[in-house]
Amino acid sequence: xxxxxxxxxxxxxxxxxxxxxxxxxxxxxxxxxxxxxxxxxxxxxxxxxxxxxxxxxxxxxxxxxxxxxxxxxxxxxxxxxxxxxxxxxxxxxxxxxxxxxxxxxxxxxxxxxxxxxxxxxxxxxxxxxxxxxxxxxxxxxxxxxxxxxxxxxxxxxxxxxxxxxxxxxxxxxxxxxxxxxxxxxxxxxxxxxxxxxxxxxxxxxxxxxxxxxxxxxxxxxxxxxxxxxxxxxxxxxxxxxxxxxxxxxxxxxxxxxxx
Amino acid sequence: xxxxxxxxxxxxxxxxxxxxxxxxxxxxxxxxxxxxxxxxxxxxxxxxxxxxxxxxxxxxxxxxxxxxxxxxxxxxxxxxxxxxxxxxxxxxxxxxxxxxxxxxxxxxxxxxxxxxxxxxxxxxxxxxxxxxxxxxxxxxxxxxxxxxxxxxxxxxxxxxxxxxxxxxxxxxxxxxxxxxxxxxxxxxxxxxxxxxxxxxxxxxxxxxxxxxxxxxxxxxxxxxxxxxxxxxxxxxxxxxxxxxxxxxxxxxxxxxxxx
Numbered sequence: 001x002x003x004x005x006x007x008x009x010x011x012x013x014x015x016x017x018x019x020x021x022x023x024x025x026x027x028x029x030x031x032x033x034x035x036x037x038x039x040x041x042x043x044x045x046x047x048x049x050x051x052x053x054x055x056x057x058x059x060x061x062x063x064x065x066x067x068x069x070x071x072x073x074x075x076x077x078x079x080x081x082x083x084x085x086x087x088x089x090x091x092x093x094x095x096x097x098x099x100x101x102x103x104x105x106x107x108x109x110x111x112x113x114x115x116x117x118x119x120x121x122x123x124x125x126x127x128x129x130x131x132x133x134x135x136x137x138x139x140x141x142x143x144x145x146x147x148x149x150x151x152x153x154x155x156x157x158x159x160x161x162x163x164x165x166x167x168x169x170x171x172x173x174x175x176x177x178x179x180x181x182x183x184x185x186x187x188x189x190x191x192x193x194x195x196x197x198x199x200x201x202x203x204x205x206x207x208x209x210x211x212x213x214x215x216x217x218x219x220x221x222x223x224x225x226x227x228x229x230x231x232x233x234x235x236x237x238x239x240x241x242x243x244x245x246x247x248x249x250x251x252x253x254x255x256x257x258x259x
Numbered sequence: 260x261x262x263x264x265x266x267x268x269x270x271x272x273x274x275x276x277x278x279x280x281x282x283x284x285x286x287x288x289x290x291x292x293x294x295x296x297x298x299x300x301x302x303x304x305x306x307x308x309x310x311x312x313x314x315x316x317x318x319x320x321x322x323x324x325x326x327x328x329x330x331x332x333x334x335x336x337x338x339x340x341x342x343x344x345x346x347x348x349x350x351x352x353x354x355x356x357x358x359x360x361x362x363x364x365x366x367x368x369x370x371x372x373x374x375x376x377x378x379x380x381x382x383x384x385x386x387x388x389x390x391x392x393x394x395x396x397x398x399x400x401x402x403x404x405x406x407x408x409x410x411x412x413x414x415x416x417x418x419x420x421x422x423x424x425x426x427x428x429x430x431x432x433x434x435x436x437x438x439x440x441x442x443x444x445x446x447x448x449x450x451x452x453x454x455x456x457x458x459x460x461x462x463x464x465x466x467x468x469x470x471x472x473x474x475x476x477x478x479x480x481x482x483x484x485x486x487x488x489x490x491x492x493x494x495x496x497x498x499x500x501x502x503x504x505x506x507x508x509x510x511x512x513x514x515x516x517x518x
Binding site: 058059060063064066067070071072073076077078079086088091093094095096097099148168169186197198199200201203204207208211216217218219220221222223224225226227228229230231232233234236237238239241242246247249250251252253254256257 | 317318319322323325326329330331332335336337338345347350352353354355356358407427428445456457458459460462463466467470475476477478479480481482483484485486487488489490491492493495496497498500501505506508509510511512513515516
């Protein structure tokens with residue numbers, strides 16, 4: 001027990017506390033290690049998680065779960081696009097970097113498909129190579145997951161037929177045409193498929209997934225690592241809490257902000 | 260009133276519902292508009308918000324508030340780095356794109372400094388041109404803000420002297436040497452300075468800031484736009500709720516995940 005405490009203390013001292021202290025004391029060793037991208041880490045990782053990026057996705061849909069899952073031990077989280085490089089979000093105000101191309105990735109333990117603008121998601125479902133890749137990867141995943149309107153992409157790929165699922169609140173009627181049954185929950189598990197509600201729900205789903213991939217204790221520690229003790233200043237995060245006027249205003253803000 | 264409803268309905272039909280329907284029906288017009296980066300939008304925006312990116316920052320610290328703030332009307336949110344292009348996060352598993360260089364940005368209404376690994380934050384406070392830029396921008400901001408250990412960077416710049424502030428829970432002792440008084444709250448306002456606690460706290464702070472920049476109704480609608488109705492599967496998001504063993508495990512996971 002003493003040995004373990006020492007290791008923990010060393011880890012803390014080595015990376016968090018000492019690093020942060022260095023901000024104050026000016027004794028850190030910035031830039032010591034060369035950057036290691038997700039691609040390089042993939043070979044050593046026990047568990048491979050891949051997040052599909054596409055033009056006009058919603059950045060937080062991808063980054064929320066990525067932030068959670070990238071804290072798991074022996075795990076690689078890869079951002080995967082049609083091409084390597086910049087993939088711009090739906091507002092145009094920010095972009096993520098795809099480190100791998102879909103054609104470079106043959107197998108994942110966990111696939112996550114974020115949501116995006118209507119135009120963004122439409123372009124994905126019309127791009128047959130990407131849809132083929134989603135089905136190919138899904139065939140061997142442990143978990144296939146989505147955030148927000150990402151579930152519409154999974155549904156379009158035929159993966160949610162006969163399953164309960166969720167999606168962005170204003171898109172709830174769009175699952176049924178693909179044989180999925182909409183359930184208004186923060187995240188919905190059906191077999192190996194886990195769909196999360198809109199945007200920020202990916203963080204909650206990511207913590208649930210963390211527990212499923214590891215154990216409750218690790219997931220609880222990851223929650224603390226992200227200091228995820230939510231205290232929003234309002235309580236209008238779901239359509240029924242917000243009411244019809246705020247629903248209309250929210251959709252107007254989304255429409256105006258998307259390119 | 261009827262006119263306004265029609266506009267709202269058109270906005271909804273035009274972008275969210277119709278776009279999402281197009282995923283199902285295949286009638287969308289993906290790729291119609293050329294991408295418009297934050298830089299291009301800056302000229303037209305009434306309100307300019309800038310987020311400083313740096314090597315080994317924590318991705319969610321930047322993307323959480325960016326997602327919130329990019330939904331505000333007439334607002335540009337720019338990701339700003341020492342150089343344009345890829346800026347990799349602290350785990351190495353993902354990167355954001357800086358659209359502007361610090362030397363291109365002379366004025367912002369809101370500056371946000373995210374947190375990062377000890378090495379990442381240390382490199383920032385040692386890079387005198389970046390610290391000069393932070394002080395220069397701060398001189399004319401309406402709000403100067405931070406997430407997580409970003410407050411240590413603001414403190415190091417001398418901006419939090421004599422002020423109450425918060426930071427990542429394990430770094431709480433590191434504000435005092437710079438004359439700031441640590442307060443264990445989700446976010447802390449002191450004059451025009453608003454500091455948020457660790458990582459995910461930037462979302463809560465972003466909503467508060469949205470209300471300060473616009474009004475409560477708009478902020479409530481943005482909360483719904485992000486479907487931010489948090490339901491974490493555990494209740495271990497603060498150090499006192501988690502207890503000492505989870506604190507040690509959390510810091511170990513952070514240390515192991517950071518490059």
